[in-house]
Amino acid sequence: MSSCMSGFGGMPSAELKSKGLRQLKEEHPPLRSQMEGLFSLTQKIDKDIEIEVNFQELITKVKEFQAALDPHSEREEGVLFPMMGTYIGTTSGPIAVMEYEHDQAKAHIKSFLEQAAGSSASPDELKKLAGYIQNAYFILTEHFNKKENVLFPMAERMLSNEEKEELYQGIQKIK
Template sequence: MSSIPDYMTVKHRECDDTFAEAESAVAKNNWSLAKEKWQLFTTDLDLHFEAEETILFPQFEKATGIIAGPTQVMRSEHEQMRVLVQGLNKALSENKKDEFLGLSDTLMVLMQQHNMKEEMMLYPMSQQHIPMELDILKQLKEHCEAVLN
């Protein structure tokens, strides 16, 4: 993965896959597997949001001078997703299948729309505008690996 769009898109897919595994486990009433997969998903999601909000977005804003633009929208959508995750956490902790699945459908739609905006617009713009000497990709990878280790 030699570019911001490539690396961050792979991270999106990893989150999506774990999310789908958790959702499938809930649908089958396999609560222990659901909780295990959900914990992995929320950890990855938090890590991804943190990498964007503390590394990528500030560098994009600095490089472009665009502050009240795509990064502002992305941060707002992150907050919307965090609220949904809280509701999902509660539903999962109480083994409320229908509530979880209803909220998970909403979260999935929001994530898909959000990811498309980042993958088609923000990530390519970041790759184009952030100076190469900052090696933003290395910073993103180091952040993710440092937290996981």
């Protein structure tokens, strides 16, 4: 489904003047940092480096990441996407792709946490479970790039000044 965004790739980048769009973009670096830490742990698990210790740390860090990711996703799904959807629709195209990627990443994280809970699995099974987090990492890395380079600039050009203020006010309500 990611190919749906390719048709929008030729748009020139726009400076984000909207406070709300800037805030959403500024939430990415700390999330990316957490994602890099998660990926690093999965790599240690793959390389048989203190598998059990790193797996337990991975569980803890995934829960922390999920707690940071969920409100960010909610700001987009609950405020930005519907606003943009009034112009470009939500059942196909960029918004549908963004929501699909959110769903996929969340599903991988959920599967990991559900299956990892109280797991006394073998090292190979722990590696397989860590693969859920690797999949989420790859999805979200590409997803963030699409938002920063395509979706946010598109919203900057598309939304009126009043809508940009409404976006900012709306995302402030989600903590």
